[in-house]
Amino acid sequence: MKLTLHISLIAVALCFVTSCSSDPCDDGYSPVEDNGTTICLPDYVVGLERNMTSKTKFFHRQHGVIIYDNGTWTNQFGENITTLLKAQ
Secondary structure, X not given: OHHHHHHHHHHHHHHHHHOOOOOXXXXXXXXXXXXXXXXXXXXXXXXXXXXXXXXXXXXXXXXXXXEEEOOEEEEOOOOEOHHHHHOO
16 A cells, blocks of 8 residues: 555656646757647757758747748748848
């Protein structure tokens, strides 16, 4: 009986410890609110666009959600920010 109680208490404690993370994303990803749900977008890293050609979303710490499409970076408002990213 005591062993079962101890195992139950340990299991409950582990559930609380593992579920307390405020960041649901892995390293290199940032949580972004999208239509009421949280999605994890990869963080923008200078030079990552060298191998991309289609629309891909990233998270930029200054510009928020940014989209790469065939050589052009835009922000969530559709503004071209390619030159701003190259200046960094």
